Amino acid sequence: MLSSIPMAEEADTVSSLLNEGKEGKPLVVILVGAPGSGKTTFCNDVIRVARRTWTRICQDTIANGKAGTKAQCLQSAANALQEGKNVLIDRCNLELEQRSEFVKLGGARADVHAVVLDLPARVCISRSVQRTGHEGNLQGGKAAAVVNRMLQKKALPNLNEGFSRITFCHNDDDVKTAVNTYSLLGLFDSLPPGIIGQKSGDAKVQQGIMKFFKKVDTDGNCSQNSAPKHENNENNPRPMGIEKGNEVGKDEQKNDMLLNPSVSDFQWNDAPTLAFPSISTSDFQFNMDKASDVIVEAVADFFSKVDKVKLILVDLSSKSKMLSLVKVKASKKNVDTTRFSTYAGDITRLYTGGGLHCNVIANASNWRLKPGGGGVNAAIFSAGGEALEIATKEQADTICPGSSIIVPVPRTSPLSQREGVTYVIHVLGPNMNPQRPNCLKDDYVKGCKVLYEAYSSLFNNFASIARSQNYQKEYSGDSKSEPTKSVCKSFEAVVECQRSSSEQKSKREVSYGSDCNKKSKSNGDSGGLPGMLEKEEQKSERSDHSAKSSWGSWAHALHQIAMHPEKHNRDVIEISDDFVVLNDLYPKAKKHILVTSRLPGLDCLAEIRREHLPMLQKMHAAGLKWAEQFSRHDPSLVFRLGYHSVPSMRQLHLHVISQDFDSTHLRKKKHWNSFNTPFFRDSIDVQEEIKMNGLATIKDEKLLSSELRCHHCKSAHPNLPRLKSHIATCKAPFPSHLQNGQLVFALSGSSDAVSAI
DNA sequence: GTTCTAGAAC
DNA sequence: GTTCTAGAAC
Numbered sequence: 001m002l003s004s005i006p007m008a009e010e011a012d013t014v015s016s017l018l019n020e021g022k023e024g025k026p027l028v029v030i031l032v033g034a035p036g037s038g039k040t041t042f043c044n045d046v047i048r049v050a051r052r053t054w055t056r057i058c059q060d061t062i063a064n065g066k067a068g069t070k071a072q073c074l075q076s077a078a079n080a081l082q083e084g085k086n087v088l089i090d091r092c093n094l095e096l097e098q099r100s101e102f103v104k105l106g107g108a109r110a111d112v113h114a115v116v117l118d119l120p121a122r123v124c125i126s127r128s129v130q131r132t133g134h135e136g137n138l139q140g141g142k143a144a145a146v147v148n149r150m151l152q153k154k155a156l157p158n159l160n161e162g163f164s165r166i167t168f169c170h171n172d173d174d175v176k177t178a179v180n181t182y183s184l185l186g187l188f189d190s191l192p193p194g195i196i197g198q199k200s201g202d203a204k205v206q207q208g209i210m211k212f213f214k215k216v217d218t219d220g221n222c223s224q225n226s227a228p229k230h231e232n233n234e235n236n237p238r239p240m241g242i243e244k245g246n247e248v249g250k251d252e253q254k255n256d257m258l259l260n261p262s263v264s265d266f267q268w269n270d271a272p273t274l275a276f277p278s279i280s281t282s283d284f285q286f287n288m289d290k291a292s293d294v295i296v297e298a299v300a301d302f303f304s305k306v307d308k309v310k311l312i313l314v315d316l317s318s319k320s321k322m323l324s325l326v327k328v329k330a331s332k333k334n335v336d337t338t339r340f341s342t343y344a345g346d347i348t349r350l351y352t353g354g355g356l357h358c359n360v361i362a363n364a365s366n367w368r369l370k371p372g373g374g375g376v377n378a379a380i381f382s383a384g385g386e387a388l389e390i391a392t393k394e395q396a397d398t399i400c401p402g403s404s405i406i407v408p409v410p411r412t413s414p415l416s417q418r419e420g421v422t423y424v425i426h427v428l429g430p431n432m433n434p435q436r437p438n439c440l441k442d443d444y445v446k447g448c449k450v451l452y453e454a455y456s457s458l459f460n461n462f463a464s465i466a467r468s469q470n471y472q473k474e475y476s477g478d479s480k481s482e483p484t485k486s487v488c489k490s491f492e493a494v495v496e497c498q499r500s501s502s503e504q505k506s507k508r509e510v511s512y513g514s515d516c517n518k519k520s521k522s523n524g525d526s527g528g529l530p531g532m533l534e535k536e537e538q539k540s541e542r543s544d545h546s547a548k549s550s551w552g553s554w555a556h557a558l559h560q561i562a563m564h565p566e567k568h569n570r571d572v573i574e575i576s577d578d579f580v581v582l583n584d585l586y587p588k589a590k591k592h593i594l595v596t597s598r599l600p601g602l603d604c605l606a607e608i609r610r611e612h613l614p615m616l617q618k619m620h621a622a623g624l625k626w627a628e629q630f631s632r633h634d635p636s637l638v639f640r641l642g643y644h645s646v647p648s649m650r651q652l653h654l655h656v657i658s659q660d661f662d663s664t665h666l667r668k669k670k671h672w673n674s675f676n677t678p679f680f681r682d683s684i685d686v687q688e689e690i691k692m693n694g695l696a697t698i699k700d701e702k703l704l705s706s707e708l709r710c711h712h713c714k715s716a717h718p719n720l721p722r723l724k725s726h727i728a729t730c731k732a733p734f735p736s737h738l739q740n741g742q743l744v745f746a747l748s749g750s751s752d753a754v755s756a757i
Numbered sequence: 758g759t760t761c762t763a764g765a766a767c
Numbered sequence: 768g769t770t771c772t773a774g775a776a777c
Contacts, residue, residue: 035777059776070776092777145758146777283773372764374773435772437766553767554768586768648768665769669762719761 025190026081026110027052029182030089030102032157033117034147036128038175042117043088045179051186055080058090067718072707074101081110094154096161096316096346103162113165113191114157115178121151155317159195160353168197271339272466273310275347276362277376278322279454280429284436286447292325294448298455300335306463310339312358318344347376348383351419358421360465362458365426367398367437369405380415380424387413388424399428401438402453406461425461429454551603551650557585559603559651562596574626578618581626586665588657588675591630591637595619595654603650605643605681610694613687620683623656624744630658631746638734639744641683644674645699654683659711659734659743661727669720670704676711679703682742711735 062068093099106112128143280286371381387410404427430450574581627639713732717723
């Protein structure tokens with residue numbers, strides 16, 4: 001397989017591999033291994049005797065010794081590189097997605113290596129179960145189950161991911177050798193790129209992809225275009241790990257090359273190729289067996305009508321059930337495998353991750369044509385960036401099941417710049433998931449029909465693009481000449497095809513979409529696509545007439561209570577001409593009340609002006625009165641009075657909240673941060689600002705996603721449960737910025753607060 | 758396996 | 768604003 005340098009040989013030649021005299025780039029070494037594989041020990045052993053300066057990045061301790069986030073790890077690693085340090089990433093990193101962000105740390109500023117601690121599962125489990133005091137608290141009985149589960153998802157790293165060197169360790173001796181290699185590495189040394197110590201069974205082979213791309217290399221000599229570019233050192237005995245001296249079978253070697261075919265001339269010398277994901281089988285829960293039948297049928301039908309184009313079905317995992325089902329069924333149906341293939345990898349990184357150049361990719365979209373939702377849709381929108389979102393919106397707002405739309409990818413999009421993708425075709429398949437709109441409730445007769453239509457629409461749209469590209473080539477003779485005319489012709493063809501797609505859609509709606517139409521005419525159906533469309537229309541109508549159309553349907557409750565408090569006797573605890581006081585329906589602390597203004601049309605802090613000051617003072621006085629009353633009843637309670645910079649409910653309301661935050665309703669980061677960052681504007685400060693400036697300062701909603709910090713001692717915590725258990729016992733005093741009358745205490749605080757107004 | 762988060766939907 | 772749940776992480 002790819003490996004050419006056995007571990008034992010590597011041990012003998014470590015010193016000779018060091019290229020002395022040239023300044024080495026900083027290194028990012030990504031450890032890959034299950035819990036118990038010895039990642040932390042590896043790091044500590046390297047750091048103990050290292051000649052370079054290393055920083056170990058460990059998510060379990062990144063936040064002041066406590067568990068933190070992946071983002072914190074990435075930031076710390078970037079900071080260390082900035083300071084010229086080398087970085088060891090001490091996380092499991094067993095899956096491609098888990099390590100991909102860390103690989104991106106490389107490039108011009110650093111080389112990225114992987115060290116794979118691929119020790120037997122029983123060794124990892126045994127160590128994990130026995131250890132105590134583990135930073136990540138993974139020890140004892142639960143460790144075995146976790147390790148087993150993680151190992152099932154293991155995907156060993158590949159040079160295609162962006163590593164310049166990958167070292168596989170299968171036993172303790174291998175680990176020792178690797179430790180020596182990295183600890184011996186001096187400031188000006190560098191290690192040769194390539195793969196070290198890989199067993200023949202390690203590498204993933206994607207059978208047939210070479211044949212598919214017609215890039216068979218009978219000599220096994222292949223350009224190294226997949227690996228990042230490195231300067232070859234003439235003294236280096238093995239410039240690249242996957243070159244000569246490989247005793248592994250040539251067929252296997254060739255198949256690895258298939259993952260990185262030379263693509264420089266593929267786009268113009270070979271047939272246009274569409275890469276597409278399986279539609280509807282993920283979030284929409286379409287039965288995979290049935291879906292694979294539909295794919296094969298749709299592909300076969302398409303090939304019978306259109307030639308000179310190719311299709312690749314892409315799924316992230318090489319263990320994908322869809323890929324194997326489709327492979328088997330396509331073979332049975334004698335689908336032309338020189339034109340249809342499967343590929344395991346990231347559809348948004350076909351070129352940079354796999355060396356495949358497909359300039360048209362399909363997206364398993366949602367009906368709103370919006371990012372999010374996870375899976376392929378999220379990945380493609382994320383990879384396409386804002387430019388793809390805008391380009392999509394220019395084409396359509398929504399899409400019906402069974403149809404597809406073409407979106408030319410702007411040249412500013414990373415998908416275009418990085419991957420060479422020129423078109424994304426959004427496809428919407430049938431939904432079998434009751435939790436998603438327009439569920440077909442196990443009606444697979446209709447489901448298969450719609451899925452076939454979806455693929456058929458996708459392939460036809462792709463054929464339109466391919467025709468336009470062929471026309472473009474024939475027209476210009478040379479793709480480099482007369483680019484303007486070529487692009488114009490191409491664009492016209494695409495627009496035409498888009499039109500025909502819309503026509504198809506209209507026709508289809510008559511048959512399949514009849515339910516849709518019925519529902520959209522009925523009222524009161526809050527679920528499902530048509531109901532939502534109707535709501536969107538209403539919303540957009542409102543926006544034409546009112547600047548305050550952005551309030552969600554849930555956001556009017558307070559307004560209703562303020563306008564008609566007599567109808568809400570159970571919620572309201574005090575009524576005056578200027579305000580009503582009520583218990584928060586979802587209190588975020590032991591005591592949490594709202595003093596709500598009754599002034600119609602005053603909805604939020606941003607709308608407060610000088611003329612509202614008397615009312616603000618009355619609201620504050622009422623809140624203070626209630627806080628004092630609660631504190632007298634329970635002297636442990638301390639209160640803050642204030643406004644959210646941007647409220648979720650309309651009708652101006654003052655929060656009066658005890659600082660214990662002891663409530664089951666406090667469940668989200670944004671709950672905490674809305675009361676414990678500057679997003680919460682203390683009532684006394686707001687009044688002062690209005691007095692002085694006539695306006696209140698509004699703080700950014702980004703504060704709601706800030707890291708979680710204790711409101712007493714300011715320590716950071718990785719998640720809300722941990723924070724809540726900390727604040728239950730934190731004895732630190734309140735910080736000084738709250739000592740100017742913002743807090744209301746049982747005994748002395750109230751007079752301070754009053755005097756501060 | 759469980760815990761936690763974040764996005765979709767209302 | 769909440770609920771639901773898929774996905775990430777260990």
